[in-house]
Amino acid sequence: MMRRPIRRGGFRGRDMGGDRMGGRDRFENERPREEHDEHSEQPASDGGEAAELHEHAHRSIVIPGEYIDDKKGRKLGDDVYEEGEKVFAKVMGIPVANENEIKIIPMSGVYIPNISDNVIGVITEVGISGWTVDINSPYIAFMPVADGVDEFVDTNRTDISRFFDVGDALSCKISKVTKNKTTRVSMRAMGARKLLGGSLMKVKPVKIPRIIGKGGSMINMIKQRTGCVIYVGKNGVIWLRGDNKAEAIEAILTIERESHTSGLTDKISRMLEGLPGAVQPAAPTAQATAPVEAVPEPVVQDEEAEGEEHVERPKPGWEPENFPQR
Amino acid sequence: MGKTNDNLIVDGKRLDGRAFYEMRPITMRINAVENADGSAQVAFGNTEAIVAVYGPRKLFPRFLQENDRGIMRYRYNMAPFSCTDRIRPGNSRRGIEISKTSRLAFEPAAFLDDFPTTVVDVFTEILQADGSTRVTGINAASMAMAVAGVPMRDLVAACSVGKIQGQLIVDLNGIEDNNSEADVAVAMMPTKDRLTLLQMDGVLTKDELFTLLDKARENCMRIYDMQKAAIKNSFKQNPDAEAAVEADKGEMQ
Missing domain, CATH: 2.40.50.140 (Nucleic acid-binding proteins)
Structure with a gap:
């Protein structure tokens, strides 16, 4: 052939x-x-603390037409509009007004x-x-x-x-x-x-950032705990393959449902505890008690390393029944 | 229901015991239709409307697509069992007209330009009709659109005002509607103080109309506060917005 x-x-x-x-x-x-490998560094922390302090104290949900803040020369981000100097919400969501921009994190909407x-x-x-x-x-x-x-x-x-x-x-x-x-x-x-193979699932596109988590913490934890190969599309489509697929799907749906609660990483971490086929954490500090920090740096495959065996990876669960039959 | 020769005003009160400028009890809730992108159910007294919003989504047939903006399709429909007489299901002259005027009430509010070639579908079903059905539908539709994430300049709040037996009133019920001298449906963007719908049936003097518009505006403001509360309260059990903001900061790809 x-x-x-x-x-x-x-x-x-x-x-x-x-x-x-x-x-x-x-x-x-x-x-x-892993699609996040190349981008999984924490966001640049230049003035991050300061920016947080400057953020608008008012963090409750706004509905369309609600006044957020005066523009004060800042950039307008997503889902807001201005009338004169005043900035209003276009959609329902959580307003973010920091020193650089004013935007809304929407709670619903299409991709x-x-x-x-x-x-x-x-x-x-x-x-x-x-x-x-x-x-x-x-x-x-x-x-x-x-x-x-x-x-x-x-x-x-x-x-x-x-x-x-x-x-x-x-x-x-x-x-x-x-x-x-x-x-x-x-x-x-x-x-x-x-x-190839695997399953596709859909979630609300606005929930994707929460599913990925800060610096990829959430999705990396799910990948590690379930040993699944997971691809997350920004359009709300997620592809999974692996033996613990069902658990991974359950975890993702839980995140989608409870995306606006805190302590979600811990909850998901507990949910997925002790699954067979979990990837052994590379770093010794990896404990369930501190899952965000515990997630080891994702293995970035170099161009030269292409094709090399990575022993800490589980074998992708190959499911012939899920292979597209034609 | 229909026409009646009875007095609609007894001892300075209306038949259901309300004062002239008093609204019926209002209930509102969101997420009434599980499968919809956004939905709401609103009741003004016995009048009850349920609304499902889908979209923005692909629009077919293609010749309906607009290249520079999205369009909105609004369907107002009364359930066959919503009145004392059975209503023939399907389109009617009245239904088509109300669908169009309700859609026009939303077009100034929605940012349809953000979604070229798409459509936002709004389905309003009147489950129980007892006057002021179109404004009940508009109130529900406005909440449903907000929940669906359709960008809007403002929520749209609506109410009806009118005149029975020489007396100006607000929020007409079924029997008042059928026997009114005039009946005005008003929708507005409350925070912008702009009218988006003004329909009148009957005869009013200019002064009466302006008095009623003032009353309508007052009531729209109150309805807007209720809409706002209904939407916000449904997220109260999840007040932790910090988590979402944190997650958003980590957004990558």
Whole structure:
């Protein structure tokens, strides 16, 4: 069987469906890049404390039309509007007025594509020069062949469904959004890949930051405790694979339900205690009592380390019954 | 219900014992429809409306799409069992008109420009009709839209005012509605002090109309406070907004 060289962040052609073991070997070697790995540092702490002190004392929920603060030369963030010098809320949510900007953390709403968001999409249509991708938004995204495939593809001679077919789930990046929200997604991004097997779940897009947690603490903890491979899309779609998938899903749904309560990381940590297949914490300080600090630095795979075995990782739970049957 | 020759005002009170400028008891709650993006249920006395809001979502057929803004579809419908007589289900001349005017009451308030080519669907079902159904529907729809996360300039609050047997009143019930000399539906953005709906049926002098508008504005303010309280109180058991703010700071990707 002839295979083209596969590059990281690429995908396997569908014509390989019969050779699952081969696919599996490669899959394990080519451990999926955790999408947060590259970004999991804590937000820059320059003046963070000061900024917090300056934040508006009033932290209760606002409803549309409620006055938040005077503008005072600050930047207007999401979901607020100004009338003269006064800034009002556009949606229901929690107002944040710090020294730089005034914005709302919304409590509900649909996902509106934003450039360079990592999303999880599902192919809904295979066209001549690209794919139509459902990104759980009012707007459908398009992915041209050149953005989906690393190699040159002659679209006149190739049926591009051999790369991605209808129903395939992709982790991809929003590469372009026009004024009237015509959206393009691309596989030319860190962590972009075709998601094989596993399950997709949807949560409210506004809950995604809470599911990820500060610096990725929450999602890393779930990954570690359940040993699942989890990809979180900013559009509210989450892909999971692993033996403790059910527990991971339960945990995520709990976060979604109780996103506005405190102490959630501890609660989830207790929920997921003692599952078989949990990743052994790398750092000796990793204790359940301090889960936020305890989460070890995610293993960042270097370019050179590509293909190396990572013993502390569990084997991805391979579930043939979940593999797309065609 | 229908027409009656009885006195609508007895001993300086209305038939249900209210003073002229007194509203009926109002109840409001949100999240009445589990599957909707946002929903609310509002009752003004015996009048009861339930509203589900979906969207912004994809709009098909495609020729209805607007490239520079979203559109809103508003459906006002009375349940067949909502009156003493059965109402024929489906569209009616009255239903179509009220749907349109209610939609126009929201268009100045909603930031539909933020969502080009999409639609916000609002479904208003009148479960029980006893006068002032459109304003009850508008009050519920406004809360449902806020819960759904549709960006709005302000909530929309609405109330009805009118005139029976020479007396100006607010919040007409069914029998007053059917026997009124005039009947005015008012919707407004309370914090902006702007009218978004003004419909009149019957005859009023200019002075009477302005008196009634003042009363309507007063009542809209009170209704707005109730809407606000209903939405905020439903999140009271989760007052810890700090957690969400903290999580947002850690937002990455």
